[in-house]
Amino acid sequence: MASMEPIDLTYRTMVSELAQRSLDDAFASDFSIVGRFVAVPVKGRRFWYFDEPQGGPVQKRRYVGPADDPEIASRVETFKHLKSDARARRKLVSTLVREAYLPQPDQMTGAIVQALADAGLFRLRGVLVGTTAFQCYSALLGLRLPEAAMQTGDTDFAQFHSISAAIDDSLPPMLEVLRTVDVTFREVPHQMDGRSTTAYVARSGFKVEFLTPNTGSDDHEGKPAAMPALGGASAVPLRFLDFLILEPVRAILLHRFGVPLLVPAPERYAVHKMIVAARRRAAGDATAKSHKDLRQAAILFEAMAEVRRHADLAIAWSEAWSRGTAWSDALRQSLMAYDARTRDLIRDTLASGFEALGEPFGPYASAFPTLASL
Structure with missing residues (x-):
């Protein structure tokens, strides 16, 4: 993008x-x-x-x-x-x-x-x-x-x-x-x-x-x-x-x-769209609606990085991740659906956000697959 x-x-x-x-x-x-x-x-x-x-x-x-x-x-x-x-x-x-x-x-x-x-x-x-x-x-x-x-x-x-x-x-x-x-x-x-x-x-x-x-x-x-x-x-x-x-x-x-x-707060909209996109694919609706969800989420991640609102995204991501395996698994699945550039954008944005909050990014880093694992 x-x-x-x-x-x-x-x-x-x-x-x-x-x-x-x-x-x-x-x-x-x-x-x-x-x-x-x-x-x-x-x-x-x-x-x-x-x-x-x-x-x-x-x-x-x-x-x-x-x-x-x-x-x-x-x-x-x-x-x-x-x-x-x-x-x-x-x-x-x-x-x-x-x-x-x-x-x-x-x-x-x-x-x-x-x-x-x-x-x-x-x-x-x-x-x-x-x-x-x-x-x-x-x-x-x-x-x-x-x-x-x-x-x-x-x-x-x-x-x-x-x-x-x-x-x-x-x-x-x-x-x-x-x-x-x-x-x-x-x-x-x-x-x-x-x-x-x-x-x-x-x-x-x-x-x-x-x-x-x-x-x-x-x-x-x-x-x-x-x-x-x-x-x-x-x-x-x-x-x-x-x-x-x-x-x-x-x-x-x-x-x-x-x-x-x-x-909705834009950071919540972005994270929620990633969760919903994964749920749609799990339910067999993996076409236009799921693609639109992922696209809107990626756009908001990039937009909020542009306006230096990394920390807001990090807080929303952390909250969703902590709500249980259904939530964290959905976020992982949507990350896998993105290309490498978009995954890197989301990873770097979140890493900057957690750094601004004074919190470690490490607990979430495993969600981002390396090229070798793909």
Whole structure:
């Protein structure tokens, strides 16, 4: 892979400004000016909720986020002073796409993510995953990533079941939200439980699916999980997903006025893709999807090396490796699927990361086969 071209500082500054303005506007739009924020203790932590009068003594309480999130805390303090600036944000998006050549989602994908953002999905700690999330990493890392502009015919979102069950808030009915974008969306009854819906599809074939980590018994694998916060939608429980969506990061999707959202941390995305690629091959799906997984992982390893984030990758690698043989074996198998140059890139990046952390790389070195062993 050729060295990646950095985005000019002027455009990186625009990205930061757009992200800030979009988040400000989304926050202001979410809550009525007549309501008030309250901090509620839950299991030893404090969380912001918003109480909105409904007439008389009745109030509607909505989840906002952790009280220890500095960005949320700042917006709570300045809530009444936030103003929308849609025209300026639209111009920033246009400039970043036309002049900085940053990737922009297709119209359908962008509209779906926007509709779910407006409905409150990311406020309720939902996370955008998959190729659409990958598109956000160019702006996030300040590099033009190859293949970031690839289009997709579906969009996936994930949420921890524990969060969905605990926050005492919910999106509007999911089908209604999706039909604000395309009236042909319909529910797809789950194969194992026709009473549950984890996916929705439009007449064009565009698919929206909801996922949740499976950290329990294998009996849960494939069975839909009820998600109280997702407007009636259930989610497909998946292994390894908890690693991917733990501690997501804020990003911006370059659609219309800019859509503020949550995506997996890029280092977790890279390591997770290597694990998923190996699992696909083990299940007999070793073609296009597995190749795409490996390609995206390699691109992110190179990108994060370019921006000197070796240590972040080392931490993610170490965490995944320590979770058991299924995880470490999957990483080994994906390393074997790469060419020598890509394996060397990953090895050198991780070695630099562990050195920066003051930790030995030795325990992981055996995963990288020598030419003699191939």
